[in-house]
Amino acid sequence: MKFELQKTDSQTKARAGKITTDHGEILTPIFMPVGTAGTVKGVHTKELLEEVEAQIILGNTYHLYLRPGLDILEKAGGLHKFNGWDKPILTDSGGYQVFSLKEIRKITEEGVYFNSHIDGSKHLFTPEYVMDIQRVIGADIIMAFDECPPYPCDHEYARKSMHLTHRWLKRCVKRINETEPKYGHSQALFPIVQGSVFKDLRIQSAEFIASQDQPGNAIGGLSVGEPAEDMYEMLEIVNGILPESKPRYLMGVGTPENILEGIALGTDMFDCVMPTRNARNGMLFTTQGIINIRNKKWEDDFSPIDQELGGYVSTFYSKAYLKHLNKCQEMLAAQIASVHNLRFYLWLVGEARNHILAGDFAEWKPLAIKKLMQRL
Amino acid sequence: MKFELQKTDSQTKARAGKITTDHGEILTPIFMPVGTAGTVKGVHTKELLEEVEAQIILGNTYHLYLRPGLDILEKAGGLHKFNGWDKPILTDSGGYQVFSLKEIRKITEEGVYFNSHIDGSKHLFTPEYVMDIQRVIGADIIMAFDECPPYPCDHEYARKSMHLTHRWLKRCVKRINETEPKYGHSQALFPIVQGSVFKDLRIQSAEFIASQDQPGNAIGGLSVGEPAEDMYEMLEIVNGILPESKPRYLMGVGTPENILEGIALGTDMFDCVMPTRNARNGMLFTTQGIINIRNKKWEDDFSPIDQELGGYVSTFYSKAYLKHLNKCQEMLAAQIASVHNLRFYLWLVGEARNHILAGDFAEWKPLAIKKLMQRL
Numbered sequence: 001m002k003f004e005l006q007k008t009d010s011q012t013k014a015r016a017g018k019i020t021t022d023h024g025e026i027l028t029p030i031f032m033p034v035g036t037a038g039t040v041k042g043v044h045t046k047e048l049l050e051e052v053e054a055q056i057i058l059g060n061t062y063h064l065y066l067r068p069g070l071d072i073l074e075k076a077g078g079l080h081k082f083n084g085w086d087k088p089i090l091t092d093s094g095g096y097q098v099f100s101l102k103e104i105r106k107i108t109e110e111g112v113y114f115n116s117h118i119d120g121s122k123h124l125f126t127p128e129y130v131m132d133i134q135r136v137i138g139a140d141i142i143m144a145f146d147e148c149p150p151y152p153c154d155h156e157y158a159r160k161s162m163h164l165t166h167r168w169l170k171r172c173v174k175r176i177n178e179t180e181p182k183y184g185h186s187q188a189l190f191p192i193v194q195g196s197v198f199k200d201l202r203i204q205s206a207e208f209i210a211s212q213d214q215p216g217n218a219i220g221g222l223s224v225g226e227p228a229e230d231m232y233e234m235l236e237i238v239n240g241i242l243p244e245s246k247p248r249y250l251m252g253v254g255t256p257e258n259i260l261e262g263i264a265l266g267t268d269m270f271d272c273v274m275p276t277r278n279a280r281n282g283m284l285f286t287t288q289g290i291i292n293i294r295n296k297k298w299e300d301d302f303s304p305i306d307q308e309l310g311g312y313v314s315t316f317y318s319k320a321y322l323k324h325l326n327k328c329q330e331m332l333a334a335q336i337a338s339v340h341n342l343r344f345y346l347w348l349v350g351e352a353r354n355h356i357l358a359g360d361f362a363e364w365k366p367l368a369i370k371k372l373m374q375r376l
Numbered sequence: 377m378k379f380e381l382q383k384t385d386s387q388t389k390a391r392a393g394k395i396t397t398d399h400g401e402i403l404t405p406i407f408m409p410v411g412t413a414g415t416v417k418g419v420h421t422k423e424l425l426e427e428v429e430a431q432i433i434l435g436n437t438y439h440l441y442l443r444p445g446l447d448i449l450e451k452a453g454g455l456h457k458f459n460g461w462d463k464p465i466l467t468d469s470g471g472y473q474v475f476s477l478k479e480i481r482k483i484t485e486e487g488v489y490f491n492s493h494i495d496g497s498k499h500l501f502t503p504e505y506v507m508d509i510q511r512v513i514g515a516d517i518i519m520a521f522d523e524c525p526p527y528p529c530d531h532e533y534a535r536k537s538m539h540l541t542h543r544w545l546k547r548c549v550k551r552i553n554e555t556e557p558k559y560g561h562s563q564a565l566f567p568i569v570q571g572s573v574f575k576d577l578r579i580q581s582a583e584f585i586a587s588q589d590q591p592g593n594a595i596g597g598l599s600v601g602e603p604a605e606d607m608y609e610m611l612e613i614v615n616g617i618l619p620e621s622k623p624r625y626l627m628g629v630g631t632p633e634n635i636l637e638g639i640a641l642g643t644d645m646f647d648c649v650m651p652t653r654n655a656r657n658g659m660l661f662t663t664q665g666i667i668n669i670r671n672k673k674w675e676d677d678f679s680p681i682d683q684e685l686g687g688y689v690s691t692f693y694s695k696a697y698l699k700h701l702n703k704c705q706e707m708l709a710a711q712i713a714s715v716h717n718l719r720f721y722l723w724l725v726g727e728a729r730n731h732i733l734a735g736d737f738a739e740w741k742p743l744a745i746k747k748l749m750q751r752l
Contacts, residue, residue: 042707042708042711044688044689044712045693046688046692063704067704068700072676072700075676076678082696082700302452302457312420316421317460318460320444321458328415332419332420
């Protein structure tokens with residue numbers, strides 16, 4: 001994996017860059033649609049390419065490990081072959097999902113014991129095993145196994161958790177160095193900065209993560225309930241330490257505003273379930289602002305969902321028709337809104353990139369946030 | 377509406393023809409995907425055109441009347457404008473749906489009183505009102521308001537019901553003759569033959585329906601639980617009476633076998649929820665036979681769903697991937713299977729047509745039924 005820093009904004013920390021993987025290039029800043037179980041919910045692979053114009057998608061190690069399982073994934077020749085997506089894939093480490101299973105997991109130095117949410121079966125994720133799993137999945141970018149502490153948590157818990165994450169990282173790096181990719185394409189490991197909302201811990205963690213000298217770095221444990229200001233403050237500290245020459249990935253973020261602020265603070269990669277999850281609930285992000293399609297005002301608005309955004313789904317279907325489908329709980333409502341919202345997110349980061357390259361990102365950002373975050 | 381009979385098979389009653397509407401041509405025999413609430417469940421309009429290659433779709437008067445309602449449909453300029461499907465549309469009369477509401481409807485000479493299944497609100501469908509509703513929906517082919525008797529029912533019930541359907545038909549014809557289409561394209565009324573599984577009634581009904589001299593004719597009240605042999609027997613009797621110069625539409629049928637037998641008996645048009653409903657349950661009709669994707673045998677079958685059928689969905693996705701999506705209850709499973717099954721149904725009637733035109737339909741039919749109905 002190669003990262004080329006193409007331009008850094010003069011007024012903010014925003015950057016435009018290019019990541020090159022064996023499955024193709026990714027222009028940054030980038031948003032990565034979440035494909036939990038090897039599918040972005042409600043979206044055909046063809047639509048991801050042609051409508052959403054996604055450049056990289058996410059898979060969840062925890063979900064893929066349980067279903068279809070490693071045996072099927074290996075027989076298929078990896079996730080790219082299994083789901084037919086032949087552009088870059090990033091997999092999370094399963095850490096976040098496993099820690100969400102509050103009642104049915106136990107954290108030890110060795111790793112995490114947990115019960116499957118599907119059938120209650122018992123499993124153990126160690127840093128080594130999670131690396132092996134991601135080798136089998138065959139993602140282009142694989143994430144270190146970390147502990148994501150809850151919010152709020154006290155300094156003592158956050159400190160211990162951070163050190164555990166760091167010890168686990170060393171084991172991840174060792175395992176990756178001792179093993180080979182399975183399908184002929186290279187796999188880059190991204191370690192994850194933790195430290196909750198404590199400045200001293202975030203500094204310590206960012207320094208440790210940077211010292212591991214991996215091809216890219218991630219910031220975890222944010223957007224877990226803390227105020228946005230805290231998130232931005234941590235991000236500023238961490239991005240000031242993580243090397244400029246490598247991509248920075250803010251995990252699980254966020255709203256269009258969060259993403260633009262994250263970009264301004266020097267972040268290059270984002271992922272979030274918000275565009276698809278909110279789509280299924282009838283919330284649409286558009287170039288003109290936010291639409292709740294359940295609102296009665298849309299029932300006789302026969303204008304396209306978002307003419308300016310372009311693409312089939314956003315310009316072919318009307319707001320009134322989408323409102324009708326949503327009211328009738330028709331699958332097509334979720335399909336349309338999911339494709340639309342993802343296209344919007346890719347458009348958003350593309351616009352940010354264009355403005356970074358044009359040199360007017362700092363002026364554009366507040367106007368964009370005001371327009372895009374208003375409720376229509 | 378115009379119907380051109382292009383060829384009649386020499387060994388069976390099968391026919392190839394062409395229906396011309398103001399929204400384009402329909403080559404018969406044809407299968408019509410069901411778009412209950414103005415959407416074929418899980419299928420984008422673009423997919424209906426490009427993947428399914430549908431020539432005409434169905435809408436349900438009962439559902440569209442309740443949601444989005446006549447006000448919205450009229451403001452939109454009819455269903456074609458509302459859902460963006462600008463090829464032919466046929467609407468049923470709502471009779472079948474209303475009669476399914478067993479506990480909450482009352483049949484009188486005037487019409488049917490019923491309570492909405494959504495909010496319990498009270499409504500009255502009369503033959504005249506149902507014609508007015510279909511004028512507002514703007515379908516190219518509109519169905520007469522009939523009573524669909526349950527199966528089994530006694531001769532006395534079926535006889536009285538048939539006569540009620542005939543009296544209602546006269547009122548439908550009168551209303552249609554007294555009113556104009558709303559959106560500039562013509563609308564053809566199809567009356568419906570009833571009579572349950574009683575030969576004398578079916579003869580009487582077919583003669584009455586034929587005498588009304590409408591642009592096409594339909595056969596209702598079949599595929600409601602009776603043995604397939606009874607259905608075929610009734611169909612043979614009725615098709616022997618309905619004029620050759622007009623299309624014959626067998627409502628709500630059926631399996632691939634039912635459709636081929638129906639074609640052999642001189643039927644031109646079919647509709648059924650089976651391809652989409654069964655798709656959502658993981659049952660796929662393929663050119664090689666029937667697949668239950670829930671079966672364990674598919675979990676490592678990485679071959680395309682149906683290479684021979686062609687189209688993106690059937691050749692891009694593997695059986696193993698579809699099985700995985702189905703197991704995870706991912707929306708995409710229903711989306712893929714729905715597009716696939718509908719494409720199969722359109723392929724099926726297209727093949728039948730090709731063999732009618734080629735003169736070997738009678739030889740092809742039993743081999744096709746054997747192959748297509750086998751469980752893989």
